[in-house]
Each structure stands twice: as structure tokens, then as C-alpha cells.
Amino acid sequence: MRFAGALGALALTGVVAGCTSSPSPSPAPVSPSAVPASAAPAWTEPASYSFLLTRGCDEAAPLARYQATVRDGRMTTSARVGGAASPGPSADVDLGPVTGDEGEEIEVPTLGELVDMAQTAADDGGRVSTVHDTADGHPVRVVVNVSGAADGDECWIVSDYHVG
Template structure:
């Protein structure tokens, strides 16, 4: 006869075994059709046609390379304003893409063997940090980082 204290443990083991065996062999090898969204994951983001965002070119522990306000209209960047009161010295002003374009730049770097890191807003899924490094040194000296804030539709 089983000890009364071991019954809950045995029930738990049986439930786990049953849950593990609840897949049919016809489903083996097929990818799960449901999106892989876990609790606390931001929702998938679809880039709108019209929005604005502020972006700072700055990696952790490094000096800011500029803060810009970007306006996107009809899916294209229509205006870029530098908002940090500085002017580019010794470098050209950059042409910033849409947020989707920034994500594509990072993905291209990753596809080419670099490192890519992104973070998304938990409320609507828009990117809030996009960083990539195309160097193979792994020292983070050549990281390109964009910190997104003040994202708004319209």
C-alpha cells in the first residue's frame, strides 16, 4: 500500500506522462501552426504607414552619436530633424530609415554573420532597441545601436 504522502507525487508524475503522450504520430515533424508567443511577450508589430519616432544613436557605455525625430508618411521617411542641438562634426549626418528599415538592417547584419539584438515595446510590439555588430572581433567596438522613444501613430 502506498504511503499517503506519495500519492500526490505519483498523481503528478502520471499527469505529466499523460500530457507528454497527447500528441499523435501524424503531427510529428510538422511545425507548430500556432505563433510562439509566451506570457509577457510583446505582440507582433506591423509597421503602420504613418508614424513618428525619436531615435538616439547610442550603445551602452558610449557617447551619443545623435538624437533624431523621424516622420514616416505613406511608409516612407518624409522628414528627419536632429533634436539634440548638436551638429555633425567630422562625420556626415545619417539618413535614417523607417523602423522596419532599421530592423531589416539589423537582420541583414545577422544574416551576414554579425550579431543582432532587438527589444520591443510590451504594449504594442514596436521596436525600442535595435543593435547590430558586423565585425567579427566580438568586442562591441563596432556596434551600431538605435534606442527608439516617443513612438506615436499619425
């Protein structure tokens, strides 16, 4: 399954569950300045940018937040912002301390890699929802569910996006 490889590249721990599709709850609402991919302007990943990536579907209690910087198209820095790591729905078990905290830790993707991961999941039959910024089309929310379980969503929220 190609999605398992894509998510495996992002997650240092965790195993993707099966690849079936069934309805699951809708993701939380997004800001009025965000629209589905079909209504957003085309986005081309800039060579250099920074962003805050929030992982988790409950914005009030996310699994983790990461401040990231991309230079020359490659992730140059990423740092966890507050809180301890928690296992996500894709983790079969809590694999223990990765960075001194309990739970799952990830390798932060560039936004291009996040878009590619969502496309791979959709190509493999997963349920994918992507919301883009109305001004420049960069992704602001990606929800992927390859398990088919109602609680199987993996959510990625992008904020504080700055080019340059």
C-alpha cells in the same frame, strides 16, 4: 555582403568593417516596458508615425538624435536634434563636414527599414540584439555588430513613438 548595402543606404558616409562574429559587451539595460523580440507582440509597421531615433550605444553621450516622421510608409521628415555629428565604429575615417558639422551623418531609416537592416545583418552572420515594446511590439533598441570587434556595436534606440 548584404549588410554593407543596407547600412550603406543608411549612412551617407562610413564603410562597414568585415562580417565576422565574436562576443562583445552587452548593450545597456532597457526599460521594463521592453522585451526581446521573441516575447513581444507581432508588430506591423503603420503607414504613419513619428519617433525619436538615438544613434549610439552610450545613452549619456549618443552620437546623434533624430526626430523623424513617416507618412504613407515613407520617411517624410527627419531632423537632427542637437549636437554635432561624430564618426561611428563603421567609419574607417572621419570624412569631414557633411552638414556643416564634423563627422558622420546618416539618412534616418523608417522603423521597418531598421528591422530589415537588423535581419540582414543577422542573416549575414552579424551579432544582432533587438528589443521590442511590450504594448505594440515596435522596436525600441537594435544593436548590430558585424565587425566582430568588442567596440563594433552600432546601436539604435527608438523613443517618443507615436502612431498617426
